[in-house]
Amino acid sequence: MPRPLGEIHSLVCPGGTAVVRIRVTNCQARASRVRAAFAEGKFAAEVTPDELVLSPMERGWFTATVAVPADACKGEKTERLLWIRGCNGHYLRWTVEPADGVASSCHEIQVEDCPDPIHHWYDHFYCDRPCFERTLSTNYRGS
Numbered sequence: 508m509p510r511p512l513g514e515i516h517s518l519v520c521p522g523g524t525a526v527v528r529i530r531v532t533n534c535q536a537r538a539s540r541v542r543a544a545f546a547e548g549k550f551a552a553e554v555t556p557d558e559l560v561l562s563p564m565e566r567g568w569f570t571a572t573v574a575v576p577a578d579a580c581k582g583e584k585t586e587r588l589l590w591i592r593g594c595n596g597h598y599l600r601w602t603v604e605p606a607d608g609v610a611s612s613c614h615e616i617q618v619e620d621c622p623d624p625i626h627h628w629y630d631h632f633y634c635d636r637p638c639f640e641r642t643l644s645t646n647y648r649g650s
Contacts, residue, residue, distance in 0.1 A: 541593035
């Protein structure tokens, strides 16, 4: 199951941009590819970069932005899911709402992308525990 990163509520002036900076730590003894992408939603959104390649124990940053249209009305909000996919799947539930008197909104979250150390019924003592990406079906990978 994907791991929740919590919920964020951003208030932004119409025409402004809400920002979330995501620090991802690869806590494995090998390199890992980590991708970030938004699920579909109402306001324009992007993540830069869309992929990081992190060496063992290395950290990297994503910057996610949601632009609020200049003609957005107060109370017209959108909820976006931001997916972080590395060794595991993680998701952030982000609500962005136009409001008066708020110029911008910036948050930071931290993601510890660690392998699952729990021994499950499907594991064997001599097998490496797979990362999330290697256990996904092609339908779930998204963008």
